[in-house]
Amino acid sequence: MPLATGTSAPDFTLKTKNAEGLADVTLSANFGKKNTVLLFFPLAYTGVCTAEMCDVTGGLGDYAALDADVLAVSVDSPFAQEAWAKQNNIKVTLLSDLNKTVTKAYDVLFPNLAGVGDTSARAAFVIGKDGVIKYAEQTPTPKDLPNFAAIKAALA
Template sequence: MAIPVGTHAPDFTLKTKTADGLKDVKLSENFGQRSTVLLFFPLAFTGVCTQEMCDQSGGLADYEKLGATVYAISVDSPFAQEAWAKANRIGLTLLSDLNKTTIKAYDVVFPMLAGVGDTAARAAFVIGKDGIVKYAEQTPTPKDLPNFVAIKAALAK
């Protein structure tokens, strides 16, 4: 089960691939400034994950209006994430949890997905400016998407 609402969000520093190379992204840098939406997804280059990230990329302006930064996290390498993002015009900041420390900290490990190994479960969190979890959801299966209406409602509070 995902960590519950009301708990302090576990901080992390994960890699993202930019045009300038690899860059560290630290969750706590948003504290005191912006809310953060974390979208955990199992694997790049898969159908449901591609659809989710393309849809959310198209709605980034909605999150911006709500004062939120959106990060999408998977266990893929930052290089695979970059290739996937380019191929599918994904505009979200993709973070690599290759060592699986963040998915464990948020308790969203999906064991042995399709027999290939542990990945992130599909999950969503809204982290307030204060670093507290305001919304937490882990979907029943990797094929189910988070409730994006509820996510945006949590941000609007």
């Protein structure tokens, strides 16, 4: 079960890969400034994850209009995430949780996905400017997408 609404979002700093190289992204940098949509996805280069991140990329303007940044977390390396993003024109900020510390902190670990090992489950959180979780969802299976209408409603 993911962390419940009304609880403080665990802060973290994870790596992302951009044109300048590796960079740190810290969740609490948004506190007091913007809402955050935090998406967990199992693995880059998989069909459902690619479709999800491409769809979210297409709607980034909608999230910006709701005063929200979108961050997406997987257990892939930042280098694999960068190559996948370039190949699929994904513009969402992708964060590497290679050690699974953030995945575990949000209680969304998916054990032994397809027999290859532990990954992040597919999950979504809306974190308010105050650092409190306003919406939390873990999908029933990795093939199911989060309820993006409910995510946007939580931001509105």
